[in-house]
Structures are given as structure tokens and as C-alpha cells.
Amino acid sequence: MVAKAIGPIRRKFAPWNDPAARPFIEFRNVTKRFGDFTAVDHLSLGIYEREFFALLGPSGCGKTTLMRMVAGFEEPTEGSVFLDGQDLVGVPPYRRPTNMMFQSYALFPHMTVEANIAFGLKQDRMAKGEIDARVEEMLNLVKLTPFAKRKPHQLSGGQRQRVALARSLAKKPKVLLLDEPLGALDKKLREETQFELTDLQQQLGLTFVIVTHDQEEAMTVADRIAVMDRGRIVQVATPAEIYEQPNSRYVADFIGDINMIEGRVVSTGGGLLRLDAVGTGTSLEVYQDLAIEAGDTAWFAIRPEKVAISLDRPPSGEINAVEGEVWDIGYLGDVSIYHVRLPTGVTVKSTVTNRTRLVERPIGWDDKVWLSWTRDSGVVLTK
Amino acid sequence: MTIATGQPVPPRKPRVGRALVTLIPYLWLLVFFLAPFIIVAKMSLSTAAVAVPPYTPVFDFAEGFVGVVDGIRQFTFDNYIWLTEDALYTRAYLSSVWIALISTILTLLVAYPIAYGMARAPRAWQPALVMLVILPFWTSFLIRVYAWTGILKREGLLNQFLLWTGLIDQPLTILNTNLAVYIGIVYSYLPFMILPLYAALERQDESLLEAASDLGSTPFKAFWQVTFPLSLPGVIAGCFLVFIPVTGEFVIPDLLGGSDTLMIGRTLWSEFFNNRDWPLASAVAVILLFILVVPIVIFQNRAEKEERSLGKKPA
Numbered sequence: 001m002v003a004k005a006i007g008p009i010r011r012k013f014a015p016w017n018d019p020a021a022r023p024f025i026e027f028r029n030v031t032k033r034f035g036d037f038t039a040v041d042h043l044s045l046g047i048y049e050r051e052f053f054a055l056l057g058p059s060g061c062g063k064t065t066l067m068r069m070v071a072g073f074e075e076p077t078e079g080s081v082f083l084d085g086q087d088l089v090g091v092p093p094y095r096r097p098t099n100m101m102f103q104s105y106a107l108f109p110h111m112t113v114e115a116n117i118a119f120g121l122k123q124d125r126m127a128k129g130e131i132d133a134r135v136e137e138m139l140n141l142v143k144l145t146p147f148a149k150r151k152p153h154q155l156s157g158g159q160r161q162r163v164a165l166a167r168s169l170a171k172k173p174k175v176l177l178l179d180e181p182l183g184a185l186d187k188k189l190r191e192e193t194q195f196e197l198t199d200l201q202q203q204l205g206l207t208f209v210i211v212t213h214d215q216e217e218a219m220t221v222a223d224r225i226a227v228m229d230r231g232r233i234v235q236v237a238t239p240a241e242i243y244e245q246p247n248s249r250y251v252a253d254f255i256g257d258i259n260m261i262e263g264r265v266v267s268t269g270g271g272l273l274r275l276d277a278v279g280t281g282t283s284l285e286v287y288q289d290l291a292i293e294a295g296d297t298a299w300f301a302i303r304p305e306k307v308a309i310s311l312d313r314p315p316s317g318e319i320n321a322v323e324g325e326v327w328d329i330g331y332l333g334d335v336s337i338y339h340v341r342l343p344t345g346v347t348v349k350s351t352v353t354n355r356t357r358l359v360e361r362p363i364g365w366d367d368k369v370w371l372s373w374t375r376d377s378g379v380v381l382t383k
Numbered sequence: 384m385t386i387a388t389g390q391p392v393p394p395r396k397p398r399v400g401r402a403l404v405t406l407i408p409y410l411w412l413l414v415f416f417l418a419p420f421i422i423v424a425k426m427s428l429s430t431a432a433v434a435v436p437p438y439t440p441v442f443d444f445a446e447g448f449v450g451v452v453d454g455i456r457q458f459t460f461d462n463y464i465w466l467t468e469d470a471l472y473t474r475a476y477l478s479s480v481w482i483a484l485i486s487t488i489l490t491l492l493v494a495y496p497i498a499y500g501m502a503r504a505p506r507a508w509q510p511a512l513v514m515l516v517i518l519p520f521w522t523s524f525l526i527r528v529y530a531w532t533g534i535l536k537r538e539g540l541l542n543q544f545l546l547w548t549g550l551i552d553q554p555l556t557i558l559n560t561n562l563a564v565y566i567g568i569v570y571s572y573l574p575f576m577i578l579p580l581y582a583a584l585e586r587q588d589e590s591l592l593e594a595a596s597d598l599g600s601t602p603f604k605a606f607w608q609v610t611f612p613l614s615l616p617g618v619i620a621g622c623f624l625v626f627i628p629v630t631g632e633f634v635i636p637d638l639l640g641g642s643d644t645l646m647i648g649r650t651l652w653s654e655f656f657n658n659r660d661w662p663l664a665s666a667v668a669v670i671l672l673f674i675l676v677v678p679i680v681i682f683q684n685r686a687e688k689e690e691r692s693l694g695k696k697p698a
Contacts, residue, residue, distance in 0.1 A: 073593055093596040106594035110612045119608075120598030171598065 015048040024049040030079035039065040041231035052201050052208045054218035057228035063211045067177050071100045099173035103180040105164035107152040113163050114148045120171040138166040158189050178210040194220045215255050227251045248383045252301045259348045261300045279344035283319045287375050299381045306377035307350040314372040321372040427665035428458040438662050462666035478645040483629040486568040490576045490625050498580035516574050535563050559641035567635040576621035583617025
């Protein structure tokens, strides 16, 4: 039976902060080259048991290669990959305790849904009764019991995706690898499935590794996200940390929408960072400790929803407030995005939730407005 | 105007152009298949005669309707009865089907690894490899088969080579045996088997094999569980393309086979040219056609049904 005894949803699951915890999957200084192209570049990473881990990055960043090295479809050029303490290098895919859900689903077109799910179990020479029981369990899990006798082409995209999921879970692998699993689904179905995936992962208590280029998907499903760029990991952190405390402009820019203002450091220390915005000289203050010195160039980054917009000068005065002109308004229904152009030519976006049913908004095109924010809403980035 | 008045647009008349396009293949079949078949069938119901052409009746169209009816009155099933009475013909049919069956299987065994290798070769090479498979067609079939006599005869290349390697100390008799016929057939019909197999294997999704491997299937098992079943349409197409013409094959058994190599193509030839019994030869041909067509039609029907049950999503 599916482990219902796992208990309530873990609120505090953070083995990566536990110095005693050992990673379940570990990449040790792994490099993978295809000809003269380096897909993965001296990368080290630990993924913990029962973690839902997301590899996120643009196409060609090496995330799929990294996952395929766990599955065994690629071997590292240098370095090694460990799973549960065992070195995986040289172990063929069919001997690895991992299963993968393919981007294309890769369902066997000549087999029924049942036979597809049973495929992996048959390879293990499991007894027929046991196979049948497991297949039924899996069909129940993905709610496809009435479709057991159909062939893949007689199913909808969403149903096929479920068959692929059931097939990859049937062997109860130590690690489930998901390669862009929801890419082919439409938006609504994708969102539903994302929540189902997290439920399933908690229910089964397995380690899931997902590869995706969709940051929203990664944020929704994952315990931790690794943001990758050109074969390297730029940041590994929880979705909230990645969003609120990106460690670089690359991560800040890749995840969500962000405003970036170049500045020169005025003073540091005591948990408060002061900058002057280049061009306008506006004073920026952030509660942050950073190894940086006065005179250094840094970037002040702030998410649009943390920027307040007003027609009048905010009472906070000179600090963390800039004046500009409304350049464009994007009305999205739930929110409106104001594009405000500063005198320096930089555009800063401010997202405002539309709380009332006013059709006419008080702020319109070409209005002179003030943008302001608090000291704990932005972040200063050095790279 | 229909649009101005808001009336629904009336259904268009069936387009003449489309009808013409579908007509062409039917016309082609009518002229090049049905008409010759009717002539042969009619001939098979005639009686051999020392005349030009060497059979009666010959429709006398000058006498109009009466002449045709008179001709039909003279039709006889004697030739067909004769075919069942003389065991030679039954044996020739059975032997042809048997030889065709064996050589189809042999061709499949030789062609499959080649097609598989081609499908797995680097993409850039594949057009060249396909070209190489087709290349033998640039030389006359007759000459290529004849060339095999030079290879297979007692003092031929094959025996010389085998003697040189020391594998044998007496030259083997290969030419004018059934073995030579099999070699000739496999050689000649290989491209007809390779091409459909290649087409089936080439479009297979490689991620299916990865999935099989991921689920614990060794490469050997994955081949039999995934690659081979998915290539079955190619296997069947290739087998038909080889089996059908080989059953009626004449040139290969005549040039490479022995006097005891019994094939219906040879029987047909000797009836037609040696005995000048055109009606009997025609009857042989008609029966051959039915032997081949009936199982194929049954098979096609089944395949179509299967396709229909699979092809459409249930509403």
C-alpha cells in the first residue's frame, strides 16, 4: 500500500541544513563534455533523501545532462555520481534504482496502459499476481483504472502523462527523475498536476528530481531549486530564498520579474547598506550584511510587487524613493504593472494589486509619480 | 448573394477535379491489371490449337454479339481439371510456395541486421547507405543473376576461395542446386526487404529504448520487447514484397537451379514456350494469382480492422 503512515505534511524539512545528514544523490566535481562543448562544468551538488529537487535553467544549461547522468544515459567525463553511497559510474541504466519520466513520455505505443505500467516489473521477473496487484495500485494512484486496456494513442495528453508517471513509479524507485514532465500540458492542467506531483511525492516519500525551464513550476513543486547556467550551478536554495535572496543578477533575473538599479556603495556595517543610485544619486538603504566596501559598484534589485507607487511624495523622504513618469501600464486584471521611467532613462516596474472594482485608475499615463519601498524589501547584488 | 442575404452557404457540388484525380489510379489498374487479367482468364478457358494464336475460340468481333456468344459457348474448364489431375502442377505450386517461404525467411534474417545498422548509423550517412542498397538495380537483373553462376560453379570464385582457405579439399557442388536458388533469391530480393525494414526502424523514437533500459530491460531484451514488435509493419511489408514475386520467380531457378528445382514459374514457361499450350499456361497463371491474392486480401482486411480499432480515439 502507498505509505499513508508518513504522517502530516512536513513543515520543517531541511536536511541540507543538518550537518549530520548525508546527501542521497551526490555529484562530485562532475564534468561532462560532448566533443568540445562542455555541458556540465566541475559541478558538485548534493540532493537529500525524500527531497523534491528542481534543476532549473535555460535550455542548454546542462540540467538535462545532469539528470541523465543519474539515470545512466550519460557517463560523466570526469568526476563521479553517487547514489545512496554507491558510485554509479559504469552502472548501466537497467541496473540503477532510478526511474525516469521522459519529456516525450516515451510510452510503448504497441502496449496497453496496463502493459506499459507492468513493463518494468516484468523485467524483475516479479510473480504475475504481484505484478497485477502493483499495476492496479498504480492505476488507482493516477486515476486511470478505466483506461487500463487502452493503447497510448487512444489517450489524451494528460492521460498519457499519468501513464508515464505510473510507469516510472511502478518499480518504487529510490529516485524518480522527471524530465520536463508537464511541458506538453496546457496551463490549467499543468498547474493541477504540479500540486498532484507534490502530494504524490509526500505520500510516497520518494526522492524526486525534476528538470524544468519553467520557474513557476520549480517554485511550486520543489523543496529546493538549483539554478543552472552554462554547466554550472549558480545558486541552490529553497524557492523562497531563491526569490527573496538571489545571490546574483543572473538568478534574480531568471526567477520572476525584478528591477535593477546600479549604485555605488556609500557605507556598510551594522546590518545596513547604503548606496547612491548611479545617475540620479538617490539614496538607497537596505538591511543587509555584505562583504563589500564603500566605493564599490553594486546592483540594487527589487521585485515589482515590493515597489509602492503614489502621486504624492512619500513621507519617508529622500531615502528609497524615486520620482518618475508613467511610461506604460499593463492591466492584467488581478494586478496592474506600472512601467515608470526615471530621469536616467531606467524603467522601474511596480505591481499593484487591483483591490477595488474601479475601471478608472487614479494613476494614468504620463503622470508624475513617486516610487518607494522599505529597507527590507530590496537586495544588493555584487555579481 | 448568399453572404449578403445571410443564407447558409449551400453545400458545394462534388468537385470534378477531385474525382479526376481518384480516377487516374483506377484507370491505371483497369488498363494494366484488369484487362490483361481478363485476357489471361479468357485464354485459360480456351483450348489449345495448332493455329495463330495457338488456341480457340478467338472472338470474332466481326460477327458482333453472336460471335462473342458463340465464343463463350466454347469455353471449357478442361485446363483447370487437368491441373488437378496431374500431380506435377500441385507439386510445383507447393514447392514454389515452400521455396518462397524459406527464402523470405532467409532474406529477412539477412536484411534485418543490415536495416538495423542503417537506421542506427549517423544521420548524415543514411542517405548514402540507402543509395548503396539501391545501387545494384542499376545493373540488369539478368546479368547479376547470371554472374552468380560464375561465383557458384565448381571452379568458381566461391569454391576457389574455400579451397584456398583450406576449409574444404574438394570443390562443392552449389550451382544447379536449391542452395544456389536460395542464394540467388536472397541476393536479388534483399533491397525489397531492407527498404521497408529500414523505413520502420528509422522512424522509431530512440527514447523508447531509453525508457526500456531505464525500466530494467537489458539491450537484448529491449530489442525483442520494443524494437522488433514496433518494426513488424516493416517486416510484413518486406515479406510480402519478397514472397509474392519469388513464388512466381522464373529467372533465378532457371539460371541457378537444378533440373529438380521445381517452381511454378518454370512450369509456366515450359507450358507456354516449349509446349506452346497457352491455355494451360494461362490456367497455371490464374491459379497462381489466386494462391497469392486470397491470403493477402484476408491479411489486409485484418490489418485494416486492427488499424481502425486503434487509429481513432473513442469519441
